[in-house]
Amino acid sequence: MSxxxxxxxxxxxxxxxxxxxxxxxxxxxxxxxxxxNIAKELENKTGASIIxxxxxxxxxxxxxxALAGKVEIMxxxxxxxxxxxxxxxxIEARSNADVLLCIKTALPLLKTRKLGLITTVQHIHKxxxxxxxxxxxxxxxxxxxxxxxxxxxxxxxxxxxxxxHVDCEEYLYIGxxxxxxLGVAIATGKKVIAADPYMNTAEVVSHEKFLRKxxxxxxxxxxxxxxxxxxxTKSGQNRIELANxxxxxxxKHAKQVHLIMMDLVTPDQLLAFKVDAxxxxxxxxxxxDDAERFHVPILTPQEFEIVIGERKWDDLKMDEILENDVxx
Amino acid sequence: MSxxxxxxxxxxxxxxxxxxxxxxxxxxxxxxxxxxNIAKELENKTGASIIxxxxxxxxxxxxxxALAGKVEIMxxxxxxxxxxxxxxxxIEARSNADVLLCIKTALPLLKTRKLGLITTVQHIHKxxxxxxxxxxxxxxxxxxxxxxxxxxxxxxxxxxxxxxHVDCEEYLYIGxxxxxxLGVAIATGKKVIAADPYMNTAEVVSHEKFLRKxxxxxxxxxxxxxxxxxxxTKSGQNRIELANxxxxxxxKHAKQVHLIMMDLVTPDQLLAFKVDAxxxxxxxxxxxDDAERFHVPILTPQEFEIVIGERKWDDLKMDEILENDVxx
Numbered sequence: 164m165s166x167x168x169x170x171x172x173x174x175x176x177x178x179x180x181x182x183x184x185x186x187x188x189x190x191x192x193x194x195x196x197x198x199x200n201i202a203k204e205l206e207n208k209t210g211a212s213i214i215x216x217x218x219x220x221x222x223x224x225x226x227x228x229a230l231a232g233k234v235e236i237m238x239x240x241x242x243x244x245x246x247x248x249x250x251x252x253x254i255e256a257r258s259n260a261d262v263l264l265c266i267k268t269a270l271p272l273l274k275t276r277k278l279g280l281i282t283t284v285q286h287i288h289k290x291x292x293x294x295x296x297x298x299x300x301x302x303x304x305x306x307x308x309x310x311x312x313x314x315x316x317x318x319x320x321x322x323x324x325x326x327x328h329v330d331c332e333e334y335l336y337i338g339x340x341x342x343x344x345l346g347v348a349i350a351t352g353k354k355v356i357a358a359d360p361y362m363n364t365a366e367v368v369s370h371e372k373f374l375r376k377x378x379x380x381x382x383x384x385x386x387x388x389x390x391x392x393x394x395x396t397k398s399g400q401n402r403i404e405l406a407n408x409x410x411x412x413x414x415k416h417a418k419q420v421h422l423i424m425m426d427l428v429t430p431d432q433l434l435a436f437k438v439d440a441x442x443x444x445x446x447x448x449x450x451x452d453d454a455e456r457f458h459v460p461i462l463t464p465q466e467f468e469i470v471i472g473e474r475k476w477d478d479l480k481m482d483e484i485l486e487n488d489v490x491x
Numbered sequence: 492m493s494x495x496x497x498x499x500x501x502x503x504x505x506x507x508x509x510x511x512x513x514x515x516x517x518x519x520x521x522x523x524x525x526x527x528n529i530a531k532e533l534e535n536k537t538g539a540s541i542i543x544x545x546x547x548x549x550x551x552x553x554x555x556x557a558l559a560g561k562v563e564i565m566x567x568x569x570x571x572x573x574x575x576x577x578x579x580x581x582i583e584a585r586s587n588a589d590v591l592l593c594i595k596t597a598l599p600l601l602k603t604r605k606l607g608l609i610t611t612v613q614h615i616h617k618x619x620x621x622x623x624x625x626x627x628x629x630x631x632x633x634x635x636x637x638x639x640x641x642x643x644x645x646x647x648x649x650x651x652x653x654x655x656h657v658d659c660e661e662y663l664y665i666g667x668x669x670x671x672x673l674g675v676a677i678a679t680g681k682k683v684i685a686a687d688p689y690m691n692t693a694e695v696v697s698h699e700k701f702l703r704k705x706x707x708x709x710x711x712x713x714x715x716x717x718x719x720x721x722x723x724t725k726s727g728q729n730r731i732e733l734a735n736x737x738x739x740x741x742x743k744h745a746k747q748v749h750l751i752m753m754d755l756v757t758p759d760q761l762l763a764f765k766v767d768a769x770x771x772x773x774x775x776x777x778x779x780d781d782a783e784r785f786h787v788p789i790l791t792p793q794e795f796e797i798v799i800g801e802r803k804w805d806d807l808k809m810d811e812i813l814e815n816d817v818x819x
Contacts, residue, residue, distance in 0.1 A: 187752075192763065195763035195764060196763055196764075196765060198749075198763075198764060198765075199717060199719075199749055199764055199765050199766060200765070202749050203747065203749075212750075213749070213750070214722075214750045214751070214752050215749055215750065215751045215752070215764075216751075216752060216753065217721065217751040217752060217753030217756070217760060217761065217764075218753045218754055218755075218760070219760060227752075229724040229752070229754070230724075230752050233731075233752070389527060391527075393545065394542075396557040396558075403561075419531065421526075421527055421530050421531075421541070421543055422540075422541070422542045422543065423542070423543045423544075423545040424515075424542050424543070424544060424545060424555075424557070424558050424561070425544065425545030425546045426546055426557070426754070427546075428545070432545060432546070432547060433545065435520065435523035435524055435526075436523060436524075436526060436527055436543070436545075437524060437526075437527050437528070438527060
């Protein structure tokens with residue numbers, strides 16, 4: 164049994180019951196190594212023709228619409244549903260990791276009775292047992308509802324922390340990595356305790372170092388004259404209206420701005436353009452995670468508003484993509 | 492005056508005369524550094540809203556259809572026309588390089604009176620003076636017509652040598668690099684003299700080392716059990732019919748094959764799949780130029796036919812994409 168399991172039987176049933184003959188499969192990078200074996204099993208058991216997507220994929224916002232347009236049905240693995248597609252089925256990945264141990268580690272760090280409970284989709288099925296354990300220890304855990312970009316109460320994405328809009332004074336995050344809890348800390352201004360089920364650790368997330376680093380990029384971009392505003396054509400990342408609004412404001416402030424539209428946003432691909440800084444309206448994680456790999460500063464929309472004098476430093480917000488932000 | 496010039500006045504006239512308000516610009520990698528300045532000039536002189544394509548671009552086969560779908564008109568720089576698009580205008584790049592010097596260098600290497608004359612689009616406007624110089628030296632130079640993938644007599648692409656289908660015993664190629672003359676040598680089986688206008692050199696192209704290297708990849712792939720057949724969704728590279736035909740033949744020979752569909756084909760992106768070799772039906776240059784960067788052998792369709800026993804070693808042909816090969 165691997166750490167993640169997919170429900171292939173239900174896929175086979177869907178294909179057989181609808182008699183689909185042409186099937187697309189899309190996997191995010193972490194699951195691509197399973198692609199050939201899954202394709203072989205589905206082909207053997209259904210007789211359908213299968214095409215695997217070879218394109219990079221980093222989220223449910225990143226549907227291979229070209230492949231989906233060439234097959235009767237496409238199965239997208241590893242993410243919960245986002246967006247409206249006629250023939251895309253989302254096959255979520257559920258982690259088998261035990262989450263209760265790290266919650267026990269987190270207990271001494273929890274200071275208030277009412278907690279906002281947040282996690283990523285691969286642990287979402289464990290929230291019931293987590294809530295029970297917390298209740299036994301005197302805590303009330305509340306998973307917030309979130310907007311239409313997320314599928315489950317308590318689910319956060321790298322670009323969406325709306326499930327953290329609950330009445331509480333601190334948050335408990337279950338999952339690996341610091342991006343999501345950091346995002347919640349900045350988006351809400353409240354204390355976040357991150358519990359990692361893989362390392363069985365728990366700690367309070369600090370966002371001061373992060374904000375210092377971002378302030379450095381903002382300050383450096385202040386000297387810029389030419390800005391490239393990046394717009395992604397990916398299914399769940401296209402914020403062209405936001406880009407146009409930023410371009411309009413920037414021109415009033417006598418900045419030279421250019422809209423650059425692309426699919427995958429990479430530091431390599433943006434080396435070629437002669438600009439002083441980029442503003443990224445595509446995936447907000449790129450702005451943060453890849454910041455050091457760009458040859459010029461790359462800013463969030465909110466950071467760019469500070470640069471051009473339309474927002475105060477104290478009003479710096481986390482960049483999120485909300486349910487009505489995406490151009491479809 | 493830079494080495495390459497674009498006719499911006501004609502672009503401005505087109506925009507003004509049709510009163511276009513939304514404009515897309517697409518540049519191949521070598522010209523992307525000019526993008527911001529060209530966008531600024533067009534914006535200043537026409538008042539239109541301009542969006543630059545940030546996607547990688549390596550040929551006229553590689554139209555940014557997503558961007559073209561979002562603007563009234565898109566100007567694609569650096570290549571001659573390929574394919575049918577309602578709102579894409581091709582702005583060719585013409586090199587100012589003097590070509591006569593390298594032709595003079597080539598004269599002693601020419602052994603027959605009747606020559607096939609071939610070049611790439613950036614020198615195509617020089618074929619008149621080249622023909623004249625050759626005639627003065629007793630040679631008859633014939634630029635062949637080529638199929639619909641090329642725009643001019645004598646024009647060759649990395650994937651199309653149909654302009655070399657002329658009645659002659661040897662070829663004179665004008666341009667830099669060895670890919671195109673090598674392609675013509677292998678596609679025609681005849682002697683090719685390559686004259687380089689940048690280096691002012693001329694030499695006879697030898698394809699023996701190249702064929703030895705390809706034989707090595709074919710031999711290595713003979714042991715493979717699982718093959719990934721790559722299909723590109725790029726506008727001028729989609730050979731899905733060929734891929735399906737190869738998959739059908741391979742299955743008869745009890746090989747496990749999987750179709751992998753993608754936009755940009757890169758060694759990095761194909762690391763993830765567990766296959767023993769790839770067969771590339773996308774851009775033929777990738778198979779040759781990037782061969783050493785793939786973790787497993789990557790074969791042309793003709794090489795794969797040798798591997799599965801459907802073609803003899805002696806019948807190895809250069810992979811070309813012809814006018815009717817592309818699925819639109």
